[in-house]
Amino acid sequence: MTRYERRRDVDILLLDVEMGSMDGVALAKAVRKAGVTMQIVFVTGYSDYIAEGYDVEALNYLMKPVDAAKLFDVLDKAVARMRRDSRCLDLQCAEGLMRIPLADIRYLDVRRNYVTVHADRIIR
Known part of the structure; x- marks a missing residue:
């Protein structure tokens, strides 16, 4: 093996x-x-x-x-x-398109209708 x-x-x-x-x-x-x-x-x-x-x-x-x-x-x-x-999460934000590699996402914080993505790297 x-x-x-x-x-x-x-x-x-x-x-x-x-x-x-x-x-x-x-x-x-x-x-x-x-x-x-x-x-x-x-x-x-x-x-x-x-x-x-x-x-x-x-x-x-x-x-x-x-x-x-x-x-x-x-x-x-x-x-x-x-x-x-690598696979990415694509988000349309006020600042424009944000790409976040899935491997770089540490955690998501969900509060009511808002989601905050905590990541090591964001590609703009």
Whole structure:
């Protein structure tokens, strides 16, 4: 059993092609077949599987040894894509349209006909 199978609260999977009992390509295919839309990045020494990375819509395919700057660029891209694709609560307010990512909502305060949204981040 992989760590992913034990803990599903994962946003980005960094996979190698060879990972012991299950290879990374098979895990990526299982993740996609289950309908999970997380970011997948292959980090491997095998260039033979690049085409399969496209099949599972991997964000990137990094060849070992990995340059640290390149890795951080790919991770920044993954986070930016997650933020762009995240589900949001869209509110029309007096100030204009407010977008609040659902993951950033801490709690809602309801009093009669008024709802106050307490969030870590609001996109205007």
